[in-house]
Amino acid sequence: MPISLATLALLAAxxxxxxxDLLRARGExxxxxxxxxxxxxxxxxxxxxxxxxxxxxxxxxxxDFARIEANxxxxxxxxxxxxxxxxxWADLRQRLYTDPVDLQARYxxxxxxxxxxxxxxxxxxxFYLATHPATHPKVLTHFEPWMALSFTExxxxxxxxxxSLKDLxxxxxxxxxxxxxxxxxxxxxxPRGSNGIAxxxxxxxxxxxxxxxxxxxxxxxxxxxQMTSDAGLNAYGASTWGQFFIYQxxxxxxxxxxxxxxxxxxxxxxxxxxGQRYRYGTALRPLTTRAITIKVRQPDGSLTERRFATYASHxxxxxxxxxxxxxxxxxxxxxVPALEQSWLRTTTxxxxxxxxxxxxxANSSNDTLFADAKGEIAYLHPQFVPIRSAKFxxxxxxxxxxxxxxxxxxxxxxxxxxVIRPKSGYAFNTNNWPWTAAGPDSPKAADYPKYMxxxxxxxxxxxxxxxxxxxxxxxxxxxxxxxxxxxxxxxxRLIPQLLSAxxxxxxxxxxxxxxxxxxxxxxxxxxxWGADSVxxxxxxxxxxxxxxxxxxxxxxxxxxxxxxxxxxxxxxQKVDAFAKAVARLSDDxxxxxxxxxxxxxxxxxxxxxxxxxxxxxxxxxxxFTSSQWGxxxxxxxxxxxxxKRWYGTSGNSFVAVVEFGARPRAVAVMAGxxxxxxxxxxxxxxxxxxxxxxLRPVYFERADLTGHxxxxxxxxS
Numbered sequence: 001m002p003i004s005l006a007t008l009a010l011l012a013a014x015x016x017x018x019x020x021d022l023l024r025a026r027g028e029x030x031x032x033x034x035x036x037x038x039x040x041x042x043x044x045x046x047x048x049x050x051x052x053x054x055x056x057x058x059x060x061x062x063x064d065f066a067r068i069e070a071n072x073x074x075x076x077x078x079x080x081x082x083x084x085x086x087x088x089w090a091d092l093r094q095r096l097y098t099d100p101v102d103l104q105a106r107y108x109x110x111x112x113x114x115x116x117x118x119x120x121x122x123x124x125x126x127f128y129l130a131t132h133p134a135t136h137p138k139v140l141t142h143f144e145p146w147m148a149l150s151f152t153e154x155x156x157x158x159x160x161x162x163x164s165l166k167d168l169x170x171x172x173x174x175x176x177x178x179x180x181x182x183x184x185x186x187x188x189x190x191p192r193g194s195n196g197i198a199x200x201x202x203x204x205x206x207x208x209x210x211x212x213x214x215x216x217x218x219x220x221x222x223x224x225x226q227m228t229s230d231a232g233l234n235a236y237g238a239s240t241w242g243q244f245f246i247y248q249x250x251x252x253x254x255x256x257x258x259x260x261x262x263x264x265x266x267x268x269x270x271x272x273x274x275g276q277r278y279r280y281g282t283a284l285r286p287l288t289t290r291a292i293t294i295k296v297r298q299p300d301g302s303l304t305e306r307r308f309a310t311y312a313s314h315x316x317x318x319x320x321x322x323x324x325x326x327x328x329x330x331x332x333x334x335x336v337p338a339l340e341q342s343w344l345r346t347t348t349x350x351x352x353x354x355x356x357x358x359x360x361x362a363n364s365s366n367d368t369l370f371a372d373a374k375g376e377i378a379y380l381h382p383q384f385v386p387i388r389s390a391k392f393x394x395x396x397x398x399x400x401x402x403x404x405x406x407x408x409x410x411x412x413x414x415x416x417x418x419v420i421r422p423k424s425g426y427a428f429n430t431n432n433w434p435w436t437a438a439g440p441d442s443p444k445a446a447d448y449p450k451y452m453x454x455x456x457x458x459x460x461x462x463x464x465x466x467x468x469x470x471x472x473x474x475x476x477x478x479x480x481x482x483x484x485x486x487x488x489x490x491x492x493r494l495i496p497q498l499l500s501a502x503x504x505x506x507x508x509x510x511x512x513x514x515x516x517x518x519x520x521x522x523x524x525x526x527x528x529w530g531a532d533s534v535x536x537x538x539x540x541x542x543x544x545x546x547x548x549x550x551x552x553x554x555x556x557x558x559x560x561x562x563x564x565x566x567x568x569x570x571x572x573q574k575v576d577a578f579a580k581a582v583a584r585l586s587d588d589x590x591x592x593x594x595x596x597x598x599x600x601x602x603x604x605x606x607x608x609x610x611x612x613x614x615x616x617x618x619x620x621x622x623x624f625t626s627s628q629w630g631x632x633x634x635x636x637x638x639x640x641x642x643x644k645r646w647y648g649t650s651g652n653s654f655v656a657v658v659e660f661g662a663r664p665r666a667v668a669v670m671a672g673x674x675x676x677x678x679x680x681x682x683x684x685x686x687x688x689x690x691x692x693x694x695l696r697p698v699y700f701e702r703a704d705l706t707g708h709x710x711x712x713x714x715x716x717s
Contacts, residue, residue, distance in 0.1 A: 025127035028054040028120060029715040036711045037699050040674040040682030043226040050120035052229040053244040057124035058715040060223050060241060061135075064676030065128065067220065068242040069140050070609055075151035076100070080296045081303065082138035088296055089165045092172065092308060095292045096317035097160065097333050098150050107146035110336045117343065118145035121244045124715070131716045151242060152338035152362075159331045159364055162266045167320035167327070172308050192216065192650070193431030194248075195460065195632055196257035196369030197468070197479065198377035203425035204474045206659065211255040211371040212483050213237065213248050213656040216627060216634045219611075219671040221653055222247065226700070227346075235346040236666070236700055238654040245343045250658045250666065252700075253349040254372035259429045261367045261382045262455025265332065267407075269315040269400030270325035278313050278326070279401040288312040315400055327397055330407065332384045337362035351376040351420070358383050361410050367429045373660040379419035379427040379437040381452070385411045394451055395558075417443035417452055426468045430632070432461035439469050459490040459562055459630030476667065480657045482632070484693035486528040486623070489630035490562040491539045495522055498542070498578055501571030511579055518582050518592055529631060531597030531623040540596070540625055541581035544638075549577065561628060588644040597621030600637055601645050602691060604672045604684050613640055613647040622648060622691045633693065655695060667695035 028046075032055035035043040042059035046052035061068055073079040077094035079087035107115065122145040129135060129142075169175050197212040204210055215222070215238065222238040227246065237249015248257050277284040292308045311318040315328040332338075341360040348354040350372045364384035371377045386407035392398045398405040419427050422438035429437060433453040435445045445453070466489070467482045502519050505512045518538050525535035546565050554564035565574070585592040589599070603619035605612065613619075627634035634651030656668035669689045675682040689696060699705045 021123065021126065022130060025054075025123040025130070026716070028123055029058075029127060032058070032715055034059050034711075034713055034715065035705060035709055037705060038708045038710055039685065039696060040680065040710070041224050041226070041699075043228070043699070043705065045228045047230045049229045049231050049233050050116045052227045052233055053117050054120040054124040054127075055715055056225060056227050056239070057121050057242070057244050058128050059225060060239070061125055061128035061132075063223055063674055064220070064241060064607070065132075065135055065137070066607065066609060067676060068125070069137055071151060071240065071242040072143075072147060073139060076147065077294070078139055080294055082297060084297045084299070088294060088306060089169045089173070091294050092292065092310075093160060093163050093165065093168055093319070095294065096310060096312075096319070099290070100146075103149045103335065104144075104146045106149055106336050110149075111340070114336070114340060114343070115145065117244060118148045118339075121145065121148050124244075127715060148244070149335035149339060151240075152335050152342060153365065159266050162331070163319045163329055167322075171319065171321050171326075172310070192218075192260060193627075194257070194259040195428070195430050195464075195483065195634075196259050196367070197428040197464070197482070198257075198369045198371040198379070198426065199468075199474045199479060200371075200377045200422070200425040201375040203472045204659075206475065206661065207375075208659050208661045209371040209373070209375050209377055210474055210476060210479050211250065211257060211369065211377075211658045211660070212479055213250075213255070213257040213654065213658065213668075214483055214632075214652065215248055215258070215654050216636075216651050217653045218650045219648070219653055220676065222670075224654065224668065224670050224674060233347060236698065237656065238670075243342075246346050247342070248654070249346070249656070250660075250664055251346060251349070252373075252664060253660070254351075254354065254370065255658050255660065255664070256345060256354070257369040258366035259369070260431050261365055262431065262433055262453045263382050263385060264394055264451040264454045265364050265382065265385050267315075267330045267386070267388075267394050268320075268397035269313065269328045269330060269405065270322070270397040271313050271315070271318070271328055271400040273326050280314075281401070281403050285313070287318075313400060315406075322397070325397070325400075328400060330386075332362070332364040334362045334384075350374050351378055354378075355380075355413065358413050361413065367431075367434070369427060369429060371658070371660055373662075373664075375660075376421055377425075377427050378421065379429060379434065381416040381418055381434060383410075383413050383416070385416060385452070387411055388449070388451060390449060395454060417448050419443065424469065425472070428461075428464050428468060430458060430460035430464055430627075431455065432458045436461060436465060439465070454558075456560070458560060459488075460627055460632055462489045463487060463630045463632055476657045476659050476665070480667065480693065480695060483655065483657070484624070484633045486530060487630070488527050488529060488536075488539070488625065491543070491629055492527040494543070494562060494566055495525065495527065495539060497566065497571070498574050499523055501574045502578075504571060505575065511575060515575075515579060515582060518578075521593065529596065529623055529625050531595065531600075531621045533596045533623075534593045536596035536625065537585065537594045537599055538578075538581065538592070540629070541585055542578045543629060545577045545581045545584065546574070549573075562630075588639070596625075597623060599646050600625070600635065601647050602635075602671075602687050603647050604687070606678050607676045611647070611649045613643050613645075615643050615645050619645065619647070620687050620691055624652075627651065652690070655690075655693075656698065657695065664700055666698035666700060668698050669693075669695045 031047045031051045044055035077091040122143040125143040195214040199210040226236040228234045235246040237246040272279040313328045316330040319329045320327040337360045344357045361383040368380040417434045419438040422441035424439040427438045582592045601619035624633040625631045635648045636650040637646040637648040658666040673682040
C-alpha cells in the first residue's frame with residue numbers, strides 16, 4: 001500500500017535535514033509494509049530484498065534499539081565510549097581485527113548486490129533514529145553501510161573471545177584484568193551452545209522432514225521476525241539484534257539450525273622476536289605495526305583517548321607474551337564472504353543449494369542441522385577448517401618460526417565430517433562431537449584429524465541418543481516432547497555414586513542421620529526435573545556445590561564438570577559436598593526439601609541489558625535445569641548477591657519445531673517476549689509458554705495471519 005499523507009507530513013516536519021540519504025530512506029519506507037501479529041512479531045514485506053532488509057532492521061530497532069547499538073559497539077570495538085574503562089581491553093581485542101579503514105575498503109570491493117543490502121541496512125537504522133527523536137543512542141547516532149561487515153556471523157561468543165583479556169592487557173598495558181569467578185571456573189557458567197535435530201521423512205508419521213531449532217544463548221539475544229519480498233525472499237526465524245538476515249530459521253522449502261562447534265580452528269603461534277622482527281625459518285621478517293586509538297568515557301561524561309602501538313605477524317595479531325615468546329592469534333577474518341554466506345543460505349531451497357553456499361567457507365564456529373521439503377536432512381561441520389600438520393598439538397601455542405606449523409589452506413567442504421542424508425533417519429548436535437551425529441551413519445573419528453573435535457561428548461548428546469534411534473513415529477508434537485524431555489543423564493550417573501558413598505559411611509558417622517531424609521528423597525528419584533521435584537533441588541544444589549570446588553581443575557584439564565565429578569573425586573568429597581548443599585538449602589529457604597520451581601525462576605523486570613533480579617517481585621517457576629546436567633531444554637540460572645532464588649539469564653532463548661510439507665508448518669516460543677519495552681504487552685507475554693514448553697503457532701503464510709493482526713504500517717508511520 002502507498003505511504004500515507006499523514007506519514008509524509010510527519011517526515012516533512014521532522015527536524016532531520018532532507019538530505020539525499022533521508023530522501024532515499026523515505027522511498028524505501030514507502031515500499032515496505034510491516035505487519036505485527038498478536039505476539040508483536042514483525043512480518044516484513046518489501047518490493048525488493050533490499051527493501052525487506054530496510055524494514056527488518058527498522059522493526060528490530062522499534063523492538064530493542066539498545067541491543068542493536070550494544071552489539072555494534074562490541075563489534076566495532078567502541079563499547080568503552082559508552083561504558084568506560086571496563087570495556088577498554090575488549091575494545092582493543094576487537095580492534096586488532098576490526099579496522100574501520102579496512103572495512104570501508106572491503107565494502108567498496110564487495111559485490112554490488114551485497115552493497116545494496118548493506119546500504120538498505122544503514123538506511124533502515126538511520127531512518128528509525130530520524131523518526132524516533134525520543135531514542136537517544138549512547139554512541140552510534142549514524143550508521144554507515146560498511147559497519148555491517150563488523151558483525152557478520154551472529155554466533156554468541158565469537159572466535160575472538162578465545163583471546164584472553166588478561167594476557168592482552170598484560171602485553172599492551174602492563175596491567176592486570178580481574179577474571180570473574182565463572183572465568184576462573186569457580187562459579188557454574190551455563191554452556192553456551194544449542195541443540196539441533198533433523199528428522200527424515202522415513203522416521204515421521206506424516207512423511208515430512210522435521211527440524212528442531214533450539215539455540216542456547218543469553219536471553220533476548222535475538223529477535224523473531226519474517227522477511228519477504230516480491231523478489232522471492234521468504235525467511236522466518238531468529239535474527240541476532242542488528243543483523244539483517246535470519247540466523248536460525250526456515251523458508252518455504254528448507255530450514256537451518258546452527259550449534260556452537262567443538263572444532264579447533266583458532267590457533268596460537270609462538271613468535272621468536274628479534275628487535276622489531278620475528279623469526280620464520282632461516283629469515284627474519286618485519287612485524288606489522290598499527291596504531292589504534294580507543295576513546296574511553298570518563299565518570300564525568302567526558303571522553304579521553306588511549307593509544308596503542310599493536311603488532312602482528314603473518315599468523316595474526318600479537319595478543320600475549322609467554323615464556324619469552326610473543327603469541328600471535330590466527331582465526332577466520334573474512335567479513336565479506338561471511339556476510340554473503342549468512343544471507344545466501346536463507347534463500348536456498350534444498351540441500352544442494354545450501355552446500356553450494358557453504359562452499360564460500362566463511363562459517364567458522366557453527367555446526368548446522370539442515371532439513372528441506374524434499375526430505376533431505378544433514379549435519380554439516382563448520383566450513384572454515386584450516387589444514388594443519390598432524391605432527392603438532394594445536395591445542396597449545398605452536399612454534400611460529402617453523403613453517404611446517406603454518407595453516408595450509410582450508411579443508412574442502414566434501415572432506416569435512418559431514419552427515420548427508422543418513423540412513424538412520426536423524427541427525428543432531430548438542431555442541432558435542434560429530435562422531436555420534438547420526439548414530440551408525442556418523443563419521444568416524446579415526447578418519448579425520450584430531451582438531452576436527454576438541455569438546456568430546458556431553459550429557460545432552462547422551463540424552464539425545466536415548467531419544468532418537470530406532471523411532472519412526474515422530475510428529476511435530478513428539479519432536480517437541482523430545483526437546484523438553486525431563487531426563488537428566490548426568491545425575492543418573494552421579495547420584496548412584498553419592499548413594500554408594502553415603503551407604504559406606506560408618507554406622508556412627510553423624511552425617512548418616514543428618515542426611516538420611518534428603519538421601520531417601522534422592523534414592524527414590526527418577527532422575528527427571530520438574531517444578532514440584534524436591535530431588536531436582538537437592539541434586540542441582542549438590543552439583544553446584546561441587547562445581548564451585550572442582551570447576552577450576554576440570555577447566556584446566558578440559559574435562560566436563562560432571563565427568564570430573566564422576567571420575568576424579570573420592571566418595572568422601574561427594575558426601576561432604578552433599579552435606580554443604582543441604583545446609584545451603586536450609587539456610588536460604590528454611591528447609592532442605594524445597595520444590596525446584598520455588599527456587600528456579602524466570603523474571604524480567606525492565607529493559608536493562610545487564611540482568612538484575614529481586615526476590616520480592618513477581619517471577620515464574622521454570623522446571624528445567626542447566627544443560628550441564630544433560631537437560632536438552634536449558635535454563636542457566638543462579639542466585640545473585642541480593643537473592644536467594646535462582647534466576648535464569650541464558651539457555652533456551654528461541655525454540656521452534658518445523659515440519660516441511662507442501663508448505664512449512666511451525667510452532668515457536670522465545671524467552672520473555674519480542675519487545676524490549678517494559679510498557680509493551682509483548683515484553684513478557686511468552687514466559688508461561690516458555691516455561692511450559694507450550695509453543696505457539698507460527699504465522700508463516702499470509703492466510704495464517706488472518707485474525708491475528710495487531711497493526712499494519714509503513715516504517716516511519
